[in-house]
Amino acid sequence: MHLVPALVCATVGAASGALAPRLIGAVPDIEPDPSENPEDFPELVPFAVLASWPWLRTVLTLIGAFGAAVLGAVFGLVWGVSFFLVALPYALALAAIDYTVWFLPNRLIYPAAVAVGVMVVAAAITLQLPAVIVHSLLGGLGLMAWYGAFWLLSPRSLALGDVKLGGLLGLMLGPFGFSATVLSVLAAAVVSLVSLIPMRILGNTINQGGTSGVMRAHVPFGPSMILGAWISVLVARALGTA
Numbered sequence: 157m158h159l160v161p162a163l164v165c166a167t168v169g170a171a172s173g174a175l176a177p178r179l180i181g182a183v184p185d186i187e188p189d190p191s192e193n194p195e196d197f198p199e200l201v202p203f204a205v206l207a208s209w210p211w212l213r214t215v216l217t218l219i220g221a222f223g224a225a226v227l228g229a230v231f232g233l234v235w236g237v238s239f240f241l242v243a244l245p246y247a248l249a250l251a252a253i254d255y256t257v258w259f260l261p262n263r264l265i266y267p268a269a270v271a272v273g274v275m276v277v278a279a280a281i282t283l284q285l286p287a288v289i290v291h292s293l294l295g296g297l298g299l300m301a302w303y304g305a306f307w308l309l310s311p312r313s314l315a316l317g318d319v320k321l322g323g324l325l326g327l328m329l330g331p332f333g334f335s336a337t338v339l340s341v342l343a344a345a346v347v348s349l350v351s352l353i354p355m356r357i358l359g360n361t362i363n364q365g366g367t368s369g370v371m372r373a374h375v376p377f378g379p380s381m382i383l384g385a386w387i388s389v390l391v392a393r394a395l396g397t398a
Contacts, residue, residue, distance in 0.1 A: 157229050157230075158228060158229055158230075158231070158232040158233075159229070161228035161229065161231075161232045161233040161237075162225045162226075162228040162229035163225070163228070164228060164233065165224040165225050165227055165228030165229075165233075165237065165241065166221045166222075166224055166225035166228065167221075168224055168241050168244070169220035169221040169222070169223055169224025169225060169241070169244060170217050170218075170220055170221035170224075171220075172220040172224070172241070172244040172245040172248060173213070173215075173216035173217030173218065173219060173220030173221065173244075173245075173248055174213055174216070174217050174220075175245045176213075176216045176220070176245050176246075176248040176249040176252065177207040177208075177209075177212055177213050177216065177249075178207065179245055179246065179249040179264060180203050180206055180207040180212075180249045180252060180253060181203055181204050181206075181207030181208070182203075182263070183203045183249075183253070183261045183263045183264065184203075184261075184263070185200070185202050185203055185204075186200055186257065186259055199257075200257055201256055201257055203253070206252065206253070206256055206257075212252065216248045216249075216252065219248065220244055220245075220248055223244070223386055224240070224241060224244060226386075226390070227240055227241075227386075227389070227390075230390060230393055231389075231393065235275070235278075235279035235282070235283065235288075235331075236279075236331055236332055236389070236398075238275050238279070239272050239275050239276065239279075239327070239328040239331070240328060240386070240389075242268075242271040242272060242274075242275050243268045243271060243272050243324065243328060246264045246265070246267060246268035246271075247268065247382050249264055250264050250265065250268075250321065250378055250382065251378060251379040251382050251383075253378075254317075254376040254377075254378030254379055255376050255378075255379050258315075258376045259317065260315070260317030260318065260320065260321050260378050261317070262317075262320070265317070265320050265321060265324055268324055269296075269323065269324045269327060272292075272324065272327045272328055273292075273327060276288060276289055276292045276327065276331065277289060279331070288331050291330040291331045291333075292326075292327045292328075292330040292331050293327070293330065294326075294330055295326035295327060295328075295329045295330020295331070295337045296323045296324070296326035296327040296330060297323070297326065298326055298330075298337060299322035299323060299325055299326030299329070299337065299340070299341070300319055300320070300322050300323035300326065302322065302341060303318055303319045303322035304319045304322075307319050312374075313374065314377060315377075317378070318377050318378060318381065321378055321381055321382075322381065325340060325381060325382070325385045328385065329385055329388065329389065332388075332389050332392060332398040333392060333397050333398050335392050335395065335397040335398065336388045336389050336391075336392035336397070336398050337388070339387075339388035339391050339392055340381070340384045340385045340387075340388035341384070342384075342388075343383070343384035343385075343387040343388050343391070344377070344380045344381045344383070344384030344385075345380075345384075346384075347379075347380040347383050347384050347387070348375055348377055348380040351375055351379075351380065352375055355375050
């Protein structure tokens with residue numbers, strides 16, 4: 157266990173959580189789509205209102221500190237952890253938005269991808285390992301292709317924002333190895349399935365298209381993808397593949 161890196165990462169994670177509401181408040185509000193059935197999605201909450209919820213900053217700060225501290229404790233201060241840290245404020249903001257209004261804005265995904273890309277290039281230059289860039293790109297393209305195929309087959313089950321988020325997560329996971337990238341898909345699916353019942357109880361599931369029944373309910377997938385990426389690198393490390 158790396159104690160000092162854990163404390164450093166916890167500090168960065170807490171700062172990321174405190175910053176996330178500001179990122180949420182800067183996102184333009186969603187315009188209602190007249191082609192969609194309003195009952196198929198949650199009520200739209202203005203992002204300025206979401207960002208001002210008094211408990212949100214505290215919750216995201218605690219989550220950010222815990223998640224980053226665990227990575228620092230397990231991996232130490234390595235370049236791979238920096239990929240997660242630079243994306244963390246955006247990831248926390250995306251998870252909060254998707255959980256509330258089922259939307260993953262490009263305004264957050266694209267800057268996060270650029271930040272991760274810069275860190276990947278910096279790592280490749282510092283370590284003199286161009287393969288880091290190749291693995292990152294392969295991870296991003298691989299997850300985009302995987303989730304993109306599901307989006308094409310069932311656009312009601314997965315949104316285009318999830319596909320783009322998959323690309324972002326793949327950029328981060330690629331340098332950790334093929335196993336971590338694959339495990340993120342499995343972990344996201346498991347987290348989504350496990351969260352179905354409690355989210356159903358909390359009233360945050362949607363039965364799109366007039367379907368009924370618990371197992372036909374949909375949950376926002378972005379938070380599961382983000383948590384799945386975090387879980388996957390820890391599992392890959394435990395298995396000795398990351």
